[in-house]
Amino acid sequence: MRNLLIxxxxxxxxxxxxxxxxxxxxxxxxxxxxxxxxxxxxPDIKAxxxxxxGVHANMFCLSMKLNHQIPPERLVGALNRFLPLSISVLDxxxxxxxxxxxxxxxxxxxxxxxxxxxxxxxxxxxxAYHYRWKxxxxxxxxxxxxxxxxxxxxxxxxxxxxxxxxxxRTISLFTVERxxxxxxxxxxxxxxxxxxxxxxxxxxxxxQQGKIPPDGIPKLFEQKSxxxxxxxxxPQGLYLQQVNY
Numbered sequence: 001m002r003n004l005l006i007x008x009x010x011x012x013x014x015x016x017x018x019x020x021x022x023x024x025x026x027x028x029x030x031x032x033x034x035x036x037x038x039x040x041x042x043p044d045i046k047a048x049x050x051x052x053x054g055v056h057a058n059m060f061c062l063s064m065k066l067n068h069q070i071p072p073e074r075l076v077g078a079l080n081r082f083l084p085l086s087i088s089v090l091d092x093x094x095x096x097x098x099x100x101x102x103x104x105x106x107x108x109x110x111x112x113x114x115x116x117x118x119x120x121x122x123x124x125x126x127x128a129y130h131y132r133w134k135x136x137x138x139x140x141x142x143x144x145x146x147x148x149x150x151x152x153x154x155x156x157x158x159x160x161x162x163x164x165x166x167x168x169r170t171i172s173l174f175t176v177e178r179x180x181x182x183x184x185x186x187x188x189x190x191x192x193x194x195x196x197x198x199x200x201x202x203x204x205x206x207x208q209q210g211k212i213p214p215d216g217i218p219k220l221f222e223q224k225s226x227x228x229x230x231x232x233x234x235p236q237g238l239y240l241q242q243v244n245y
Contacts, residue, residue: 003099004072004115006079007091007210012056013085013126013236021052026052027060034082034167038075039068039151048101048243049108052195054235056127058111059090061243082138106170109188109242112233117181128182133207134239135183139214140204141176143168144219147187147200152223156200158232169193172209176204186241202231203231 016024017162020032028045036042043064046220052059070078079089085099113128115121120130150170157167173188185201204213212220 001065001067001097002069003063003077003095003097005061005063005093005095005099005101006075006089008057008060008062009088009090010057010060011053011086011126012051014084016053016059017049017051017055018057024053030084031062031085033081034079035083038078038170039070041066041068046101049107049192049240051240052235052238054126055238055240057240058239059242061101061245063095063099063189065097073131075091100245105243107171107188108189108192108240109186109244110192111239112185112187112197112201112239114180114183114185115203115237116178116183126236133208135178135205135208137176137178137183140185140187140208143207143214143217144174144176144185144187144200146205146215147171151221152224153193153196155220156196158195158199160189167193169196174200182219188242189237198225198235198238199231201202201233201237205233206231 010027013146015027018027020028020146032042044064045062047066048061076092114135115124115128116135117132141210148171152167152169153169154167169189169191171187171189173186175186176206177184185203186202187197203217207214
């Protein structure tokens with residue numbers, strides 16, 4: 001028995017997220033089909049995260065235990081042969097048997113891209129959120145610093161029916177930067193709740209619109225209510241950028 005850590009990159013616009021679903025094509029399903037063609041095994045796969053429909057990943061990690069003795073470098077080449085062009089295997093290494101892609105993760109970094117121009121760019125339709133009105137990146141970058149630190153993020157997540165226990169997360173970085181018409185929000189934390197990044201982005205856009213005061217984020221933390229949050233930004237601008245172990 002061996003345990004392999006595999007790093008993927010994928011275009012999420014083609015899929016209904018990572019995790020297998022009954023009536024939709026997902027990244028995990030396509031990956032497992034390609035893997036079975038190579039090793040004729042169906043190992044138990046542990047993923048670092050669960051990306052939603054339309055969300056992309058520049059770095060996505062999974063661990064899996066298997067009996068097959070194919071060398072990691074050969075598995076990379078074989079998987080990339082059978083996988084569609086929307087998914088790439090970047091790396092594969094052998095790790096200890098007790099390694100778990102999710103539970104051993106120390107933190108993640110997400111990037112959210114906003115095309116900030118009155119005119120849409122058709123080539124960015126699935127890869128950035130088109131926001132027509134002028135964004136003051138300096139204003140939002142200053143407000144975003146209120147997210148940094150350890151907080152209860154109850155007000156910044158979606159209730160998906162799962163049992164909620166510890167809602168505290170620690171954000172170590174949150175920046176809002178502009179390059180031309182592209183505004184990029186980058187956030188890094190020890191963990192994220194369901195839709196947390198997209199709701200934080202939506203909250204900042206509410207600040208831009210004047211519907212939430214620039215110093216209003218601490219008050220939202222205090223309310224600990226999902227009824228007091230900004231809108232959830234669309235998924236196509238979101239990228240899982242980095243996974244830290």
